[in-house]
Amino acid sequence: MTLLYACVVLAGLAALLGFYRLLRGPTAADRVVALDLLFAVAVLLGVAAALITGHTAFLDVALGLALVGFVGTLAWARWIDQYAAREEESP
Amino acid sequence: MNNLLGLGLCQLGAILLLIAAWGVVRLPDALSRQHAATKAGTLALFTFILGAGLLMPDPAWIGRLALLLLVLLVTLPLASHALARAALREAKAMKDRSSDDQGVER
Numbered sequence: 001m002t003l004l005y006a007c008v009v010l011a012g013l014a015a016l017l018g019f020y021r022l023l024r025g026p027t028a029a030d031r032v033v034a035l036d037l038l039f040a041v042a043v044l045l046g047v048a049a050a051l052i053t054g055h056t057a058f059l060d061v062a063l064g065l066a067l068v069g070f071v072g073t074l075a076w077a078r079w080i081d082q083y084a085a086r087e088e089e090s091p
Numbered sequence: 092m093n094n095l096l097g098l099g100l101c102q103l104g105a106i107l108l109l110i111a112a113w114g115v116v117r118l119p120d121a122l123s124r125q126h127a128a129t130k131a132g133t134l135a136l137f138t139f140i141l142g143a144g145l146l147m148p149d150p151a152w153i154g155r156l157a158l159l160l161l162v163l164l165v166t167l168p169l170a171s172h173a174l175a176r177a178a179l180r181e182a183k184a185m186k187d188r189s190s191d192d193q194g195v196e197r
Contacts, residue, residue: 021124
């Protein structure tokens with residue numbers, strides 16, 4: 001159990017590093033990469049919460065977060081793609 | 092035995108995720124950051140979920156964890172591919188624009 005809390009602390013440190021890149025990241029792609037990493041941290045924390053509390057509901061939360069993260073990353077990536085393409089056409 | 096192995100795998104997964112985050116902070120450009128986040132992050136999630144499955148050998152848990160693993164297996168490569176293409180396109184556009192600006196100024 002204590003080891004699981006250590007996992008939560010490690011994931012929290014990873015989230016802090018991700019937030020640093022999210023706020024700092026020079027290009028939009030850097031920020032989306034950081035967002036992807038934060039969603040990975042959230043999925044891991046969801047599974048950890050399920051293990052610690054013993055409720056399977058948190059696994060459904062993790063599944064939902066994984067799907068939302070996928071759709072969000074895809075949408076942002078497409079937006080960056082189209083924005084950059086427009087920028088190339090008419091500078 | 093299973094318990095110990097499961098806890099070890101969970102720990103390894105969390106450490107791998109931290110390494111992925113460290114790579115996202117330290118690596119020089121968007122493409123290499125994306126590479127660190129996706130590959131190390133995927134391995135971290137898989138290791139952690141495998142450890143969780145070993146800790147809770149119960150049908151309700153195994154089913155949900157397997158579904159989560161399947162969803163991640165399908166979605167993570169797709170998302171990383173789209174992201175890498177966007178990063179490449181954006182880097183190219185920014186490079187073009189900065190060289191254009193220099194051309195205008197001189």
